[in-house]
Amino acid sequence: MNAASLHARADFKVIARWIPEHARVLDLGCGDGSLLQFLAETRGVQGYGVEISPDNIVACVRNGVNVIQDDLETGLHEIEDAAFDFVILSQTLQAMRHTEDIVDEMLRVGQQAIVTFPNFGYWRNRLAVARGNMPVSRNLPYEWYDTPNVHLCTIDDFERFCTKRRVRICERVVLSDGSEVAALPNLLGQLAVYRFERQLGASPS
């Protein structure tokens, strides 16, 4: 086991649980490729990352991960419909300018999609706002003026979005300090992990 698997984040383990052996996986905004490296080691996936940062491209190469340098905001032109079993967007949804477009693109190129995002409804975030300040925490480590997170949402918001967009949620895991939260997820969960697909009969928009 190498460093990547030892320090696998809690959401990585949830994602790995959902992905069958040898699946084809696309990880959007893959960073240094550690999730794909983890999935390659634990599930034997054939994976590709998409990244915009030059330093992360080099990091992915160091980690032995396939990566395509591209801007997610402009779409995934090189990728055919349904080319992947799973398309992952890990902790990036909230930083996308075109949230609806990227969800459509994920469901175009993948059979299923997986997203993880920090739950803005988490009680500490609510408390910070109630006190009159934007929350700053491990999951939301930015000040309001330097945050890349332009589309923060709560678990409840995301599920409404899915209903409106005719997206079927297959599975949800809500995490707090690495453990799964069973009760009151929108209040007690720090991080939400969803697996979803296009609703049967829903045409891609």
Place this chain on the structure above:
Amino acid sequence: MKAELPISPDCVGPVIPKVAHFTAPLQLRSSAILPDYRLVYETYGELNAARSNAVLVCHALNASHHVAGWYADDPKDLGWWDNMVGPGKPLDTDRFFVIGINNIGGCHGSTGPSSIDPATGRPYGASFPVVTVEDWVAAQVRLADLLGIDRFCAVMGGSLGAMQALQWTIDQPKRVAHAIVIAGAPKLSTQNIAFNEVARQAIISDPDFHAGDYYAHGTVPRRGLRIARMIGHITYLSDDAMMERFGRVLRADDFRFHFDVDFEVESYLRYQGEKFAEYFDANTYLRITRALDYFDPAMKHGGNLTRAFQAAEASFLVVSFTSDWRFSPARSREIVKALLDNKRNVTYAEIDAPHGHDAFLLDDAHYHELVRAYFLRLAADISHGRTA
């Protein structure tokens, strides 16, 4: 003596070209047959016992087998990719056995139009066949056989060299583990072909060209070669890079109302043209630009590049440069798409560099770091006995 030479610890140092002679006829794509041929090549580093660390570096338009190092009798003649290949360099000759080959049709010692045709005892000249990228790969395969290399760890090239790397993966899928495709394209654009045609016409219409048999006339179509090179140079640089480098700077204080050199850029182009016409063979230039024009692996698949790469088994590193308008990033993306469609391992990087097509030859920190990281992975695979 040696201490006076420009020795740097990350240079392979003095190198000696080698010559391989092949006597079995080579059937070319044009259906012409080359009865026998010579290939000049250089090697750097050591082939390991498993013969699994060989990297073939393919040259572009005007380069040669002289990829790295320098010659004892001409220390200033540094290899064309010396910033990339050497001990501790991105393609590390302490870990890899690197081979540079001058292609057939060339003018650096491999059999080409200026070579003596054994059938006539005179230079081939106009009778030397038009060669293609496929022909080059076929000729290179025989050198690999001779050197006992069943499978290259990597075949690497920029521009036209990138096309050869791609061709290797299609024609010899079992013999190449990785293709490193830098500033490449799956085929030339119409505009690219048009530029090549202007360059060729400059040569062909030079009265000293004598329909390609200028050797017999004791002439060199220098004017044509100069213009061809000047046109080429314009397309290798970006508009911004030219503006940055030369601006509208005049050689004198004011216009001189003549047609000799007024602007610095004119002086630069003339100098480049002049230098090129001194060493490059016009017949080779015609053939190499034609090989560029004809490269189109998708052609026999109805234009479908995805089908063209169906046979490929290699893993790929594809690199483009943002300011390269001759082989633009969009062209590299076509390659990436075809590879993704075929579920090949592929990494694609678009390097933010201002220099245009020439960027692939320059020492950009991020570009070199990327190539270094890729080769370090390959080196790790080799030391673990994995080859792909």
